[in-house]
Structure formats: structure tokens, C-alpha cells
Amino acid sequence: MKSQTYPRLLAAGCFLILAALIGILPAPLYGVSKEMLRVMQQMDEMQQQLQVLQKTVDTQTAVLRTLIEQTNNKVTSMQTEVDDLKKSTQHDLQHDLASNGARFDSMTSQIEALGASLDETKARLAKLGDQMAQLQNMIQTLNTPQTPANPAAGTPGGGSAAQPAPAPPPQPPDPDTLFSSGTTNLTSGQYGLAIQAFQQYLDNYGTTDRALDAQFYIGEAYYAQGKYAQAVDAYNLCLERYPAGAKLPAAQLKKGYALLALKQNAKAVRELRSLIQRFPSSHEAELARQRLRKLGAAAR
Structure with a gap:
């Protein structure tokens, strides 16, 4: 009985001692240890x-750096291509301007003629309005009953019958109408009608301010048809009859172009040099210099 009681007492004592030890340790120590473990675990996870x-980030930075380098290379290549294209375009443009100077100048003249035609059309419409009003008045006058004439005047014994008065010569169209007709036909390619209208203008109004323009446009009409000899004659009349006028540089330039078209290069060179000497600061003088450079001739 005694031998069985001793082990029980020993076990109970150990239990009491363990319980006492547990009771002696401060409770917050266990809590702090667990909290520290959790914080350390979280820090480790954050570190990972x-x-x-x-x-x-390193991978994306490397990719971005590669893309930037590739983009810079492409931009440099594109800039080189743009520069080459710009140089080529400028060279081609200069060549085209030099080789097509006559055509460009002809187009410029046609545009100027079209502008003049628009102005003339407005003036013509205003005149047509006045003419319509006058015609309406005439119609009303004709419709008004007239007082019968003396019948004896037309009967035998009443004297000889009056002879009808001769018809007055037809009046030429007004200058605005003629000039507008010429410019309209010129811009629409009706060169024969344009020459006819401008020539009629010169025949009737050859001393007006626009006579030089009319003569110049006759030359333009011949030039556009490839009738270069007639064009030279028309441009010569501009230079001979009208020593002062805005169209003189253009007339002399186009005369030089027409001479070149006729293979009369020596005369053409002299004409272009004369133009440069007479009107050195004009646009036509610059075109003449370009054409002389193309021909390999000096401007002086």
C-alpha cells in the first residue's frame, strides 16, 4: 500500500512544481515572443x-532602355531620310522651275487674265443692266401710239416721198466688253477668238491704258498655240509701241522664250541679257538668269 502511494505523491508533486513554475513566469513574455515571430515572418515575406x-523593375528597365535606343536609331534614320528627300525635292523643284519657266510664266499670265476677266465681267454685267433698262424704255416708246403723218406727203401731187436716211455705221462694242471677251477666250483655250477680240480692242481703243495688256495677250495666245514666230512679232509690238508698262518685262522674257523655241539661241540670249539689264530687280529678270544658267551662258 505504501509502495503504491509514493509514486502517486511524486507525480502529484512534479505536477505542482511544474504548475508553480508556469505560474511564476510572466504572462507577457509569451505574448511578446509570438508577436515578434509574426513580425519577423511578415518582414521576411516583404523582403521576398x-x-x-x-x-x-530591372527587367522592365532593360526592356525600356532597349526600346528607347531602337526609337532613337529609327528617329535618326528617319531624319536622314527626310534630309535626303528634302535635298532631292529642292533639286528636282529647281530643275523643274528652270526647265518649265515658259510654261509657268504662261500659266501666270493666264491667271492674271482670268482675274482681269472677272473684273471685266462684273463691269459688263453692270453695263448690260443699263442697256436692258434703255431697251425697255425704247420698247415702251415704240408701243406708244404715234400721231399719223400728213397723208399728202406720200400721195401723187403732194410732193416727192422722203428718202430713208442711211443707216449709221455699227458702233464697236465698248472696251470693257471686248477686253473681257478676249480674256475669257484666252483662259478657256479659245485662242483664235481671243486674238480677234484683243485685236478689235486695239483697233478701236489702242491708246487706252490696257492696250499693252491686249497686245501682250495676243502674244500669249500665239505662244500657247506653238506659233512662236507670230508670238515674237506680237511681243515686239509690245516693246516698240508701249515703251512704259507693267507687262514689258514679261513681254521681253516671253520673246526670249519664243526665240529659244525657234532655235534662235543667240538672239534669245541677247534678249534675256537685255531684259536683265533693263529690269534687274524684276521677277522676269530672275527667270531670265535661270534660263541663261541652264543654257550655260553668262547673264552679262
């Missing part, structure tokens, strides 16, 4: 996440 993020 930072390492992964750093690798991702």
Missing part, C-alpha cells in the same frame, strides 16, 4: 516581395 519587385 521586394526582391521579386526589384527583379521585375
